[in-house]
Amino acid sequence: MSTDDFQQDSDLTISWVSYVLHLVVAVGAVIPGGQVGPLLLVVALIIDLVKRGDVQGWQRSHFGYRLRTVLWAALLYLLTAPLWALFFFPGWLAWVVISIWFLYRVVLGMVRLNRGQAMPDPSAV
Template identity: 75%
Template sequence: MNTQPSNDSTHTISWVSYILHLIVAVSAVIPGAQMGPALLVVALIIDLVKKDDAHGWEGTHFSYRIRTVIWAALLYLVTLPLWFFFVFPGWLAWVAISIWFLYRIVLGMVRLNTQRPVTE
């Protein structure tokens, strides 16, 4: 389980980042509640800057959040043309991506709360 003691600073930063990601994820799923882009950029910058300060199981959370944001962004970009040609499939694709993003953030939060690494 936990083989390395938690660094309080990186642990707190990790929670702040997860909460920002959670706000983004929930607002992406709820129509009309788009708070995402600015908060997502802030959370991503926090993760990129603080990633090297986290070690052991905590370090996996920073990498996990960065990968999640990059994959979500790529998936949104790839499915963007659906909005121009077929609105309903585009909407379905974005809902599916948003739910996947929300799932990954909640999973990461659960793992962080139990001081376990996030593995893929």
């Protein structure tokens, strides 16, 4: 096994670990009372931030994809937080939609990683 093959396997393993952590967080956000996520999300975020610069090829797109997903979800949760204080149901509904969107993005990323496919470039849209 060459050094490049070993590095690609290592990057793939790290990517899977990060996706699994994101998946646990996403499922916990959708299931009532299943909030196990903040610490796991921080761990996954740190992994992605630290390793993103080291990863080459198609796998690099997954690191950026996970980072964008977490940042967008955090922004959406923050923007809809006041709804909880004003009206319970709209706040709850907004967070359910955001959580389902987060879960969808994580599963989509896992499927594409399993197929060996890069995530689409967001600037190409």
